[in-house]
Every structure is written in structure tokens, then in C-alpha cells.
Amino acid sequence: MVPTSYYVLLSAILFTIGVLGVLLRRNAIVIFMAVELMLNAANLALVAFARERLGVEAQVIVFFVITVAAAEVAVGLALLVAIFRTKRTADVDEVSTLKG
Amino acid sequence: MELLIWLIPLLPFIGFLLNVFVIRRERTAGLVASGMVAAAFVVTLIAVGVLASMPPEERRIVSTAWEWINTGSFQVPFAIMFDPLTAVMALLITGVGALIHVYSIGYMHGDPRVVRYFAYLNLFVTMMLFLVMANNLLLLFLGWEGVGLCSFLLIGFWFERKTAGEAAVKAFVVNRIGDAAFILAMLAIFTYFGTLNFYSEGEGGALGFLERVGDIAGLRVGPNWQPIFVSTAISFLLLIGATGKSAQFPLFVWLPDAMAGPTPVSALIHAATMVTGGVYLMARTEPLFVASFTTQGWVTWIGALTALMAGTAAMAQWDIKRVLAYSTVSQLGFMVAACGMGAYVAAIFHLLTHGIFKALLFLAAGSVIHGTHDTQDMRRMGGLKDAMPITFRTYLIGALALAGIFPLAGFWSKDEILAHAVGHGHTPIFIILFITSLFTAFYMGRQVALIFFGTQRDPSYHPHESPQVMTVPLIVLAVGAIIGGAINLPVLHWLTNWLEPVLHEKAGAFNLWLALIATVGAVGMGYLGWWIYTTNAAKIKIGGKDPIYRYSGDIWEGMAEAWYLDRLYQRTVVAGFERLSDFLARVFDPQGVDGLVMGVGRFFGGLANSLRAVQTGYVRTYALVFTVGVLLVIGFMLWIAR
Amino acid sequence: MELILFLITALIAIAGAVAMLVSRNAVHSALFLLLNFAAIAVLFLLLQAPFLFTIQLTVYAGAIMVLFLFVVMLLGAEKVEDTPDRIAWQQPLALLLGLALLVVSVVVGLGGATNPPPESEALIQFSDPRTLGALLFTDYLLPFEVTGFILLIAVIGVVVLNQRGRKI
Numbered sequence: 001m002v003p004t005s006y007y008v009l010l011s012a013i014l015f016t017i018g019v020l021g022v023l024l025r026r027n028a029i030v031i032f033m034a035v036e037l038m039l040n041a042a043n044l045a046l047v048a049f050a051r052e053r054l055g056v057e058a059q060v061i062v063f064f065v066i067t068v069a070a071a072e073v074a075v076g077l078a079l080l081v082a083i084f085r086t087k088r089t090a091d092v093d094e095v096s097t098l099k100g
Numbered sequence: 101m102e103l104l105i106w107l108i109p110l111l112p113f114i115g116f117l118l119n120v121f122v123i124r125r126e127r128t129a130g131l132v133a134s135g136m137v138a139a140a141f142v143v144t145l146i147a148v149g150v151l152a153s154m155p156p157e158e159r160r161i162v163s164t165a166w167e168w169i170n171t172g173s174f175q176v177p178f179a180i181m182f183d184p185l186t187a188v189m190a191l192l193i194t195g196v197g198a199l200i201h202v203y204s205i206g207y208m209h210g211d212p213r214v215v216r217y218f219a220y221l222n223l224f225v226t227m228m229l230f231l232v233m234a235n236n237l238l239l240l241f242l243g244w245e246g247v248g249l250c251s252f253l254l255i256g257f258w259f260e261r262k263t264a265g266e267a268a269v270k271a272f273v274v275n276r277i278g279d280a281a282f283i284l285a286m287l288a289i290f291t292y293f294g295t296l297n298f299y300s301e302g303e304g305g306a307l308g309f310l311e312r313v314g315d316i317a318g319l320r321v322g323p324n325w326q327p328i329f330v331s332t333a334i335s336f337l338l339l340i341g342a343t344g345k346s347a348q349f350p351l352f353v354w355l356p357d358a359m360a361g362p363t364p365v366s367a368l369i370h371a372a373t374m375v376t377g378g379v380y381l382m383a384r385t386e387p388l389f390v391a392s393f394t395t396q397g398w399v400t401w402i403g404a405l406t407a408l409m410a411g412t413a414a415m416a417q418w419d420i421k422r423v424l425a426y427s428t429v430s431q432l433g434f435m436v437a438a439c440g441m442g443a444y445v446a447a448i449f450h451l452l453t454h455g456i457f458k459a460l461l462f463l464a465a466g467s468v469i470h471g472t473h474d475t476q477d478m479r480r481m482g483g484l485k486d487a488m489p490i491t492f493r494t495y496l497i498g499a500l501a502l503a504g505i506f507p508l509a510g511f512w513s514k515d516e517i518l519a520h521a522v523g524h525g526h527t528p529i530f531i532i533l534f535i536t537s538l539f540t541a542f543y544m545g546r547q548v549a550l551i552f553f554g555t556q557r558d559p560s561y562h563p564h565e566s567p568q569v570m571t572v573p574l575i576v577l578a579v580g581a582i583i584g585g586a587i588n589l590p591v592l593h594w595l596t597n598w599l600e601p602v603l604h605e606k607a608g609a610f611n612l613w614l615a616l617i618a619t620v621g622a623v624g625m626g627y628l629g630w631w632i633y634t635t636n637a638a639k640i641k642i643g644g645k646d647p648i649y650r651y652s653g654d655i656w657e658g659m660a661e662a663w664y665l666d667r668l669y670q671r672t673v674v675a676g677f678e679r680l681s682d683f684l685a686r687v688f689d690p691q692g693v694d695g696l697v698m699g700v701g702r703f704f705g706g707l708a709n710s711l712r713a714v715q716t717g718y719v720r721t722y723a724l725v726f727t728v729g730v731l732l733v734i735g736f737m738l739w740i741a742r
Numbered sequence: 743m744e745l746i747l748f749l750i751t752a753l754i755a756i757a758g759a760v761a762m763l764v765s766r767n768a769v770h771s772a773l774f775l776l777l778n779f780a781a782i783a784v785l786f787l788l789l790q791a792p793f794l795f796t797i798q799l800t801v802y803a804g805a806i807m808v809l810f811l812f813v814v815m816l817l818g819a820e821k822v823e824d825t826p827d828r829i830a831w832q833q834p835l836a837l838l839l840g841l842a843l844l845v846v847s848v849v850v851g852l853g854g855a856t857n858p859p860p861e862s863e864a865l866i867q868f869s870d871p872r873t874l875g876a877l878l879f880t881d882y883l884l885p886f887e888v889t890g891f892i893l894l895i896a897v898i899g900v901v902v903l904n905q906r907g908r909k910i
Binding site: 010015018021034054060067068073078090093 | 752790798865
Binding site: 716718720721724727728730731734735738 | 829832835836839842843846850
């Protein structure tokens with residue numbers, strides 16, 4: 001039997017890697033991918049807790065998270081494509097005209 | 101009867117309103133204004149008659165029109181009264197006032213703003229009457245301020261001249277110093293007596309404070325190491341108020357400058373009536389002054405010193421009106437000194453006679469100015485007695501009265517003051533006042549010689565006598581100056597008896613030796629003055645120095661400048677204020693106030709500017725800050741919000 | 743036995759994530775992420791959630807990552823980050839924060855190591871997709887319908903955002 005806390009630990013590590021991905025990478029698409037990673041980490045933790053408590057509700061939550069993540073990815077990438085059409089670059093640092 | 105006494109101040113007030121709102125023509129203005137004041141004089145005579153028909157202890161009529169101020173414990177009715185003291189003051193004000201109004205018709209003829217002039221004069225008479233007829237200190241103060249206002253308006257009547265405007269402001273400001281003390285006195289009186297009323301309004305009414313001065317006997321006020329009696333404090337404050345209004349040392353500097361106004365104004369306001377307001381105040385509040393030995397000493401010495409200072413200054417002036425102005429200050433000093441010595445009747449007596457002959461002198465001076473085409477410097481005059489006979493004779497009578505020559509009015513009143521001084525042991529005061537009377541005779545002789553004798557030194561004008569509308573008042577006043585002494589002759593004591601219910605004085609004995617010495621001295625000094633300036637007439641050059649200057653040197657210069665008091669004020673008070681105003685306007689306002697207000701704005705602008713750097717525009721830095729926030733929240737939830 | 747499986751899968755997941763983080767080429771990153779998703783799917787299976795394992799593979803690995811790859815290829819945005827970073831202190835600070843976050847979450851996570859329940863009747867029912875389905879169509883029917891709606895909106899949004907010649 002694997003203790004729940006191991007899963008939570010794994011989830012934490014993956015989440016941190018996702019955060020680092022958002023902060024460190026400049027390619028917009030890769031940033032997006034890191035966000036997906038974070039979502040997955042959260043899903044993992046939820047499922048682990050579901051198993052511990054034998055509560056199916058947590059799995060329902062995960063189901064919804066996955067669905068909404070899919071929708072979000074679609075729209076986000078569409079936005080990115082639209083921006084790319086004007087800017088000709090996917091570098092996130094280039095999109096910085098809204099400054100003080 | 102009550103309605104009768106209300107008519108006295110109301111008639112001139114109606115004249116004022118008519119002149120302000122209705123009248124447009126010069127002729128109507130003069131007639132209406134003079135008529136109103138003359139009518140007021142007649143009513144006053146009738147009122148005096150009514151008063152005389154009452155038994156002496158009951159001679160006081162009080163009448164309230166409405167409750168002026170009605171707030172809990174502070175009640176002030178709009179109430180006037182008529183008693184013997186008020187009666188004589190009112191007779192002087194309306195009588196001399198009416199004559200001066202008539203005179204003004206001639207003097208101010210052709211002036212573009214003459215209707216306004218008569219309006220101001222009528223308003224002045226109204227206010228002065230309220231001053232002397234008030235039954236409470238606040239209404240008296242209303243009149244006090246009112247005459248101050250009219251004085252300001254009339255001194256600066258010819259406001260196109262810079263000197264007139266400045267003199268008007270100076271008069272008002274110096275007066276204000278006295279007024280501040282007056283207000284403090286009112287506050288003190290209200291605190292200790294609970295009322296500002298002088299006398300009770302009728303049978304069974306609450307007593308006014310003059311009727312219960314005993315209430316504050318023995319009360320002390322002030323710090324523990326130097327308490328003073330309440331009566332001393334209050335009377336001293338009233339003294340300061342009187343000093344401002346009656347031009348005593350050190351607040352007399354405004355009166356000589358006030359000569360910038362029209363001459364009838366000088367006659368009415370600055371000789372006969374307004375300046376006597378201070379003396380009236382002290383006579384009216386006599387119970388308070390009598391209760392304080394300390395203050396009486398101050399009063400006497402201030403009066404005597406003022407008399408001497410101004411008397412010497414008058415000897416060295418070249419301007420015809422300035423001589424008379426300093427003379428007025430000097431004679432007021434006599435009155436004030438008399439009050440201080442407890443000789444209130446003598447003070448009032450001198451007030452009345454002085455009012456008559458000083459007004460006469462001023463009006464005659466005006467006649468001289470008028471007849472010499474606006475010349476005021478006596479060095480330009482000379483030999484006018486043949487060209488202006490009526491003016492000369494009336495001026496001479498006025499001069500003799502002022503000098504105190506028997507049997508004219510001034511002799512009797514001045515002598516009574518000197519006799520009181522000797523009789524009550526005030527020897528140093530007597531000496532000062534006696535010397536001042538000698539000086540008075542001297543400078544009047546000097547003035548008569550300079551103006552009327554010798555030859556005309558300035559050929560640029562052709563002198564002529566003034567019209568009848570101006571000379572008739574002169575003659576009337578001259579008659580008054582001659583017989584005025586009859587008011588209080590030594591044996592008959594009409595005035596003393598008349599004022600006894602108010603001032604509670606008994607008549608003094610007549611000092612024959614003193615009378616003789618005084619008269620001889622006055623005649624001698626008067627003749628000396630006349631003699632010096634007629635024999636040395638050739639040495640008087642236009643714009644040149646006084647012949648005596650050779651022998652006296654700088655003392656004469658000091659006298660001419662009234663002992664440099666004006667210059668002292670200029671260097672200290674005025675200069676200090678100017679520097680303060682300069683600092684406020686040039687430094688404090690732009691740097692301090694503006695700096696503070698603008699500084700707030702600038703501070704926030706600067707703050708916003710530095711905070712702008714946070715908005716880098718880079719999404720990743722925002723994400724960074726985001727992460728920091730997340731960590732903080734987690735930390736908070738874990739370790740603090742247990 | 744289960745523990746060993748868990749460790750291997752976990753390591754693969756972490757490796758995939760780190761590789762995604764590190765690689766310069768966007769396509770490589772996407773593929774490594776795909777690996778990570780697959781590992782997570784296996785972990786779901788280990789956690790007695792077969793239905794989610796299927797969903798994860800189908801939606802995430804199958805649809806979302808493919809979409810990512812499409813966009814990368816479409817934009818030609820493989821090698822974007824050849825130029826050095828403009829914000830000087832971004833990297834060190836980010837690493838620091840990441841470390842802090844890791845420490846905090848480890849501290850939290852390891853407090854209370856509990857064992858999951860053993861084999862039982864309830865467990866079998868728990869892992870049955872029918873249980874999940876029943877819940878989805880009864881208690882959570884409204885959220886279920888709403889997610890359908892969200893997907894519809896997403897589709898419309900995508901179409902609108904990418905119309906040529908028309909401003910967004």
C-alpha cells in the first residue's frame with residue numbers, strides 16, 4: 001500500500017515544476033503547457049484523496065477539471081494564434097506595451 | 101415726554117436718510133440738514149425745560165424702544181435717557197452743530213459731493229447724540245463707533261488727496277486701540293455686574309451698574325503676587341478708551357493729521373463734540389473712577405502731561421489749523437486732568453465753554469482760509485485785519501476766551517480747574533497746568549499776530565471777507581464765548597447745582613488771588629506772544645524758520661514735531677507691521693501656504709511616479725509577484741491562521 | 743509491489759516534467775509533456791480510478807497535446823528562446839521561489855502520512871465507473887450540463903477569434 005502522502009508529495013513536485021515553467025520560459029506555448037502540468041498535479045492530489053476517503057465526489061471534480069481544461073486550452077491557443085498574426089512572434093516578453 | 105427725547109436723535113437721523121436717498125441739490129441738502137439739527141436743538145431746550153420742572157432727585161427720564169439683545173443672561177435694551185448731564189451735552193451738540201451746519205452751507209458751496217457731506221454730518225450728530233443719551237454701555241459704544249466712522253468718512257472726504265485718506269485711516273486705527281480697551285471694560289463690567297445698563301429703567305426695575313458700584317468694593321482680580329482691585333481694572337480700561345477718543349498721550353497723534361478734512365468738520369468733530377466723548381464717558385462712569393484711587397492718579401497725570409506736551413507743540417506750528425488742533429489736545433488734557441482730580445463739574449464746564457470758543461476759532465480759521473483762497477500756512481498771511489474785519493474780531497474774542505482772559509468764558513472754566521488743583525493739594529499738577537495756560541496765551545497771541553497784523557507776506561491772493569452765511573454763526577458763537585462763563589459763576593454755581601444729581605459735587609470756594617495771578621499771567625504772555633511776532637514780522641519768510649529758533653535751537657524743532665511721538669510710532673509699530681506684512685505676503689504665503697498645498701500634490705505625484713516602475717509590462721514579472729503572493733498566503737494560512 | 747510500480751511511474755512523470763521544462767525546442771517539450779500525462783494516467787489507475795485513467799489518456803494526451811503540437815507547427819514557434827533573457831533577475835528569483843514553494847508543500851504534504859483503506863467491498867464499488875456515472879447524472883447533473891455549455895462556448899469563441907479580416 002502506498003501512503004497518500006507520497007502521492008501528495010509527487011503532486012507538489014509536479015506543481016512546482018509547473019510554476020517554474022511559467023516563470024522561466026518565454027515561449028508562450030510552453031508556458032501554456034506548464035499551466036496544464038499544474039492542473040494535472042492538482043488532479044493527481046484530488047484522486048489520491050478520493051481513494052483515501054473512498055469519496056467519489058473528488059473524482060467528479062477531476063472529471064470536470066479535465067473538461068474545462070480542454071475548453072480553456074482551445075480558447076487560449078486560439079488567442080495565441082491571433083496575437084501571433086500581428087506580432088509575428090510567440091515570445092511573451094514582446095507583448096509588453098501596457099506598461100507604466 | 102418719552103417720545104420727546106426720542107425726537108432728539110431721530111431728527112438728525114431723518115435728515116441723514118433724506119440726504120442719502122432723496123435729496124439731490126446742494127441747496128436743499130444744506131437747508132434740510134441744518135434745519136433738522138436746529139429742530140433737534142429746540143426739542144432739547146423743551147426737554148431741558150421739562151427736566152427743570154421736576155424735583156432734582158427725580159431728574160432722569162429713561163425710555164426703552166425695544167429689546168436689542170436678548171440672550172439669556174445677556175440683556176441689552178435699546179434705551180436712551182435724559183438727565184442733567186446728558187442735557188448739557190445735547191445742548192452743546194445740537195446748538196453748536198446747527199451753527200456749523202449753517203456755516204457749512206457757505207464753506208462747502210460748489211463742492212461736487214456736498215450732499216454726501218451733509219448726510220455724513222447729520223449721521224454724525226445722530227451718533228453723537230446716541231453716545232450721550234445712551235442708558236447702557238453698549239449703546240454708548242454704538243454711538244462711540246458711529247462717530248468714529250463719521251470722523252473717518254469726513255476726514256477723508258476729499259479722498260482725492262492722499263494725505264486725507266491716510267489721515268482718516270490713522271484716526272480710525274489709533275481710535276481702535278482705545279476701542280479694544282473699551283470692549284474689555286464692557287466685558288469686565290458685565291462679568292462683575294451682570295448688566296451694562298447705567299441706571300434702572302423705572303420704579304422697581306433692576307438697578308444699573310452705576311447705581312451699585314459698591315457691589316465690587318474690595319474685589320480683587322489678577323495673579324496672586326499682584327492682584328488689583330476690580331474697580332481699578334475697569335476704570336483703567338475705560339481710561340484707555342477715553343485716551344483714544346479724546347486724543348490724550350500717547351494716542352493723540354491722529355488729531356493734528358485730522359485737519360486734512362474740511363474745516364467745519366474740524367470744528368464740530370475735533371473740537372466741540374467727538375473728542376469730548378472720552379471726557380463724557382469718564383464723567384458718566386464717575387462712580388467707578390471715584391472708587392479707584394490708583395486710576396484717578398493715572399487720569400490726572402495723563403491729562404496734565406498731555407496738556408503740557410500739546411501746549412508746547414502748538415507754539416511752534418505754522419499751519420493755522422494745526423495750532424488749533426494741538427490746542428484742542430491741550431485743553432482736553434485740562435478736562436481729563438480735572439476729571440482725575442475729582443472736579444467733574446469743572447471738566448464739564450470747560451468742555452462746554454471750550455466747545456463754543458474752539459468751534460468759533462476753527463470756523464473763523466476756516467473763514468480765513470476761505471478768504472485767502474485756501475492758504476493755511478501762516479507765513480503766507482499777515483495784515484488781514486482790515487480786509488476781514490468780522491473774522492478778525494470774532495477770532496480775537498475766541499483767542500481771548502481760550503487764553504482765559506477775564507471776563508470771557510474760558511477764564512471761568514479754566515480757573516475753576518486750577519482752583520480745584522490748588523484747593524485739593526495737587527501742587528505739581530497745578531504747576532503743570534498753570535504753565536500750560538501761560539503757553540496757551542502765548543501761542544494765541546502769536547497766532548493772532550501772524551495772521552492779522554503786519555503786512556500781507558504773500559501777494560498771490562486778494563483777501564476778502566466771507567459771506568454772511570459764514571460770518572453770522574461766527575458772531576453767534578462769539579457772543580457765546582463772551583457770556584458763556586455765566587453758566588457757572590462762582591457765587592451762583594448754576595451748572596454745579598444742575599449737575600449735582602448726577603455728579604454729586606458741591607461747589608468749591610472762589611480763589612481770588614489765583615484768579616488775579618492767572619489773568620495777569622495770561623494777559624502778559626498773550627501780549628508777549630503778540631509783541632514778538634509783530635516786531636519781528638520782517639524776519640518771517642515764506643517757508644523760513646521761526647524767529648525764536650535762533651535762541652531756542654532744537655527745542656523749538658522738537659516742539660514743532662510734537663516731541664517726535666509720530667516718528668517713534670512710525671519707526672516701531674508701523675515699520676514692524678510693514679515688515680510682518682511683507683514677510684507674510686512675500687515669504688509665508690507663496691512658500692509656506694502654497695508650498696504646503698502644492699506640496700501635497702507634488703508629494704503624491706512623486707509617489708505615483710516612483711510606483712509606476714512596478715508596471716513593467718512583462719507578464720512574467722507579474723507572474724513572479726503572483727507567486728510571492730501565493731507563498732505569503734500559504735504561509736499565513738499555515739502558521740498564523742491556525 | 744504496488745510501491746515499486748508507484749516509484750517507477752513517479753520517476754517517469756518527474757523526468758518528463760523536468761525535460762519539458764528544460765528543452766529548447768517547443769516540440770520536444772510537448773512530447774515530454776505527453777509522456778508525463780501518460781505517467782499520470784497510470785497513477786490514476788493505481789489509485790483505483792480506471793474511468794479517469796481512460797479520460798486522461800483520451801482527452802489530455804490524445805486531444806490537448808495534439809492541439810498543442812498543431813499550434814506549434816502552425817506558428818513555427820519551435821526555437822523562440824535563443825536570445826538571452828531581458829529581465830535579469832527573473833531566473834534566480836524564480837528558482838528561489840520555486841524552492842520555497844517546494845519546501846512549503848513538502849512540509850504540508852508529509853504531515854500525516856496515512857495509509858489508504860485495504861481491499862474491501864466498498865473499494866470495488868468505489869472503483870466502478872458506474873458509481874461515478876450515477877453521481878454524474880443525478881447529484882451533479884447541473885454542472886455536467888454546464889460543462890457541455892462551456893465546451894460550446896469554447897468552440898464559438900475559437901471560431902470568432904480567428905476570423906480573418908475582422909477585428910477581435
